[in-house]
Every structure is written in structure tokens, then in C-alpha cells.
Amino acid sequence: MDTTTPPPVASTGSAAPPAATAAEDKTVAIVSYLTLIGFIVAVVIHSGKKTQLGAFHLRQMLGIFLTGIAAVVCEFVLIFIPILGWLAIFALWVSIFVLWIMGLLSAVKGEMKPVPVLGPMYQKWFGTTFS
Numbered sequence: 001m002d003t004t005t006p007p008p009v010a011s012t013g014s015a016a017p018p019a020a021t022a023a024e025d026k027t028v029a030i031v032s033y034l035t036l037i038g039f040i041v042a043v044v045i046h047s048g049k050k051t052q053l054g055a056f057h058l059r060q061m062l063g064i065f066l067t068g069i070a071a072v073v074c075e076f077v078l079i080f081i082p083i084l085g086w087l088a089i090f091a092l093w094v095s096i097f098v099l100w101i102m103g104l105l106s107a108v109k110g111e112m113k114p115v116p117v118l119g120p121m122y123q124k125w126f127g128t129t130f131s
Contacts, residue, residue, distance in 0.1 A: 025051045025052075025053040025054055026053070026108070026110050028042045028045050028046045028051065028053070028054030028058070029053050029054055029056070029057035029107035029110070030057075030104070030107045030108060031045065032054070032058050032060075032061045032107070033057070033061055033100065033103055033104040033107055036065070039058070039062075039065065042054070042057075042058060043058060043130070046058060046130060050130070050131065052112070053110065053112060054130070055129075055130040055131055056112045056123070057103065057106070057107045057112075058129070058130040059122055059123055059126040059127075059130060060103045060106075060114065060115060060119060060122055060123075061103065062122070062126055062129065063115075063118060063119070063121070063122030063125070064096065064099055064100055064103060064115065064122075067096055067099070067118060068096055071089075071092050071093065071096060074089075074092065075089050075092075078092075099116070099118065102115050102116065103115045103119075
């Protein structure tokens, strides 16, 4: 009896293993949430291999980033309202931070779960972006 193991079967190279694909999807999704530079890196990685999960989280982070820019614009008005305006600015930034954390956790889990309140609008507004 021959107890040697058979040689590995040569792959055609046309498809990657599912585990590697899932890891690549999650990589783009997670990196997109890591600062503006991480977002740009994720866009570059995503342009090489487009995935549904990566595109979803890139749209979510684009929306969160643009919401942050809108918050900065609102700050110029709110900063002149003593106490109440300052509390509004604080609440606005805490809300954006919470959205960012929820999006990041969704990306880490590999889920396509939109951030509360604004997430479905981000998907609608940027629907064909990164596809």
C-alpha cells in the first residue's frame, strides 16, 4: 500500500478562495473608516477589486465625512449663541462620532448595516458611487 499523499491539484487561477475574498472585502470596509487618508487608501484598493461590502462602507464613510463638513459650517453660526449653541455643537460632534463608531463596528463584523438615521440616505444619495 502506498501511504504517500497525492500532489496538490493545480488551480486554474480564475477564482480566489472565499475566505480571502471576505478578508479583502472587510479590509476595504474597515480601512475606509480610518481617517481621510484611510478613506483614500480604501478607494484605491477598491478600484482594483470592486466589492459590494467595500462600496457600501465607502458610501457610508463619504456620507459621514460630508456630514462632518456640514457640521463645521453650522458651527460658524452656533458658536455665537452662548451656552445653548455650544451645547448644540458638542451634541452634533458626539452624534457624528457615534455614527462613525457604529459604521466601523458594522465594517468589522462584515455587515452591510447602514448607520442610524442618515445611513439609508447616504446609500440613496451616493447609490452608484464606488460601484
